[in-house]
Structure formats: structure tokens, C-alpha cells
Amino acid sequence: MSSTPLNLAVIIGSVREGRFGPVVADWFVQHAEQHGEFAVDVIDLADTPLPLALPPVPPAMDPNLARPAEMTDLTRRIAAADAVVIVTPEYNRSYPASLKAAIDWHYTEWGLKPIGFVGYSGGTGGILAIEHLRQVFTELHAHTLRDVVSFPRYYELFDTDGTLRDPEGPATAAKTLLDQLHLWGTLLRPAREETGSAAA
Numbered sequence: 688m689s690s691t692p693l694n695l696a697v698i699i700g701s702v703r704e705g706r707f708g709p710v711v712a713d714w715f716v717q718h719a720e721q722h723g724e725f726a727v728d729v730i731d732l733a734d735t736p737l738p739l740a741l742p743p744v745p746p747a748m749d750p751n752l753a754r755p756a757e758m759t760d761l762t763r764r765i766a767a768a769d770a771v772v773i774v775t776p777e778y779n780r781s782y783p784a785s786l787k788a789a790i791d792w793h794y795t796e797w798g799l800k801p802i803g804f805v806g807y808s809g810g811t812g813g814i815l816a817i818e819h820l821r822q823v824f825t826e827l828h829a830h831t832l833r834d835v836v837s838f839p840r841y842y843e844l845f846d847t848d849g850t851l852r853d854p855e856g857p858a859t860a861a862k863t864l865l866d867q868l869h870l871w872g873t874l875l876r877p878a879r880e881e882t883g884s885a886a887a
Contacts, residue, residue, distance in 0.1 A: 693872040695725040696768035700775040700786035702733040707841060710849045711807050712774045715836065718861040719772075724869045728764055735761045737788040745794035754792055761789070765796040770803070770872035771829075772864075775816050777808035782816035790823060798828040799879045801871035803864045805836040812837030830875065832867045836860045 697716055701708040712729060719727045736757045746752040754762060765771070775782045790797070802824050806813020814837055821831045836857060838844055845851055 692724055692726045693769040693869060693876070694767055695719055695727050695770050695772065695868065695872075696764060697727060697729050697772045697774060698786075698789070699729070699731045699733070700773055700789075701783050702737075702785040703783070706733075706776070707807060708774050708776060710845060711805060711838065711841070713849060714845075714851065714857075715772065715774065715805050715861060718858065719865060722862070722865045722869075725770075725865070728768070730761065730764055732761075732785050732789050735789075737785055737792065739784065739788055741788075741791055746792070748794060758792060762793060762796065765793055768800065769876050770801045770868040771797070772803040772805060772868070773820060774805045775807075775813055775820065777806065777811060777813045777816040780815045781819045786820075787823075790827070794827065797824060799875045799882070800829050801868050801875060802829045802831045803835070803868050804831075805838075805861075805864075807838035807841040809840060809842075812839035812841075830871055832864065832871065834860070834863045834867055836864055 697712055697719065699708040699712045709731070716727055716729055719725050736755060738755060742752045744752070746754050773786065775786060804817040804820065806817050808816070817835055824831050838857070844853070851857060
């Protein structure tokens with residue numbers, strides 16, 4: 688175990704009533720904490736107002752523009768992360784508007800950070816949403832990871848108490864993703880500090 692754990696932000700992307708995201712996030716957070724190399728911060732987008740009307744340019748690119756005051760804590764926590772995991776459902780073959788708003792209200796906060804994905808949906812396990820998110824984060828100079836955790840037909844995979852009925856495969860996928868997050872997070876943190884990125 689390294690002496691300085693990486694700050695891992697786990698972002699719950701769905702905000703709608705009856706969402707399953709917190710169950711999936713809780714499961715992943717348990718694995719992240721057991722991994723031993725991360726200080727985990729769970730960011731639930733349902734806790735922050737996310738206006739869909741954006742300023743002309745990202746606030747980080749214009750000092751005269753400000754995010755809503757309610758977004759201060761969210762911005763601080765994203766900026767402090769060394770690595771990020773997005774927990775996303777799949778709505779109509781893509782990801783939720785709440786998640787897009789959270790991404791678009793920020794810019795430099797994502798740069799030079801590894802981004803991992805945990806997806807869930809009825810059919811594809813969130814893979815189509817994840818592929819769209821890869822394109823968005825590439826534009827923001829983030830490094831998206833190849834390995835993902837995916838839960839197709841999630842409603843058949845978890846018991847009512849949030850326990851996976853067959854945990855072995857997902858646990859292996861989570862370990863692989865966390866190992867990659869640690870590798871890339873460790874490599875990219877000095878680069879952010881050297882370039883003066885927003886996370887530094």
C-alpha cells in the first residue's frame with residue numbers, strides 16, 4: 688500500500704426518483720475501500736442543483752463568470768480528485784442529463800485524471816452510455832479507462848438488500864478497474880501538479 692492514498696471521487700450520475708444508482712455505488716465503494724489505495728469520496732449529484740442553462744464559456748476559462756453558489760462544494764470535490772468513477776444508468780441509449788450538466792459546468796477539473804465507469808441498465812449494462820461518456824471526457828483531456836464494470840439486467844443481479852447474488856465476476860471487474868485507476872492516478876497526479884491543472 689502506498690503511503691499517500693489517491694483521492695477517488697465516485698459520482699452517482701442519476702438523480703431521478705426510484706433510481707438504483709446508490710445501490711450500485713455502495714457496492715463499488717465497498718470494493719474501493721477494501722482495495723486500500725484510495726480515500727473515497729461519494730458525490731451524489733442529487734445533492735446539488737445542476738442548471739441546464741450554461742454560461743457562454745466554462746467558468747474556469749473566464750474569471751468574470753461564476754458557477755452558482757450551491758455548486759461550490761461539488762466543484763471543490765471534483766477538483767480534489769486524483770481519479771474519478773462515474774456510476775451511470777443508460778437512458779435511451781445514453782447517459783442522464785444530470786450527469787452531462789455536472790460535466791459541462793466544469794472543465795479543467797477533469798483534465799489529466801483517469802476516469803472509470805460502472806454502468807447498469809436493462810439490456811447493455813450501461814455500455815452505450817459509457818461509450819458516449821468516453822467521447823465527452825476525451826474532449827476534456829481526461830484519460831478514460833478501457834476496463835469497466837457493467838451490470839446488464841441489474842434488477843436480477845442484486846437482492847433487495849443490495850447484495851449481489853453472484854459476486855465473483857463483478858468483484859474481479861472492480862479489482863481490475865481499481866488497479867488501473869491507481870496506476871493512472873499515480874502517473875497523472877505529478878503531471879497535473881507540474882502543469883498547474885485545476886486539481887493541483
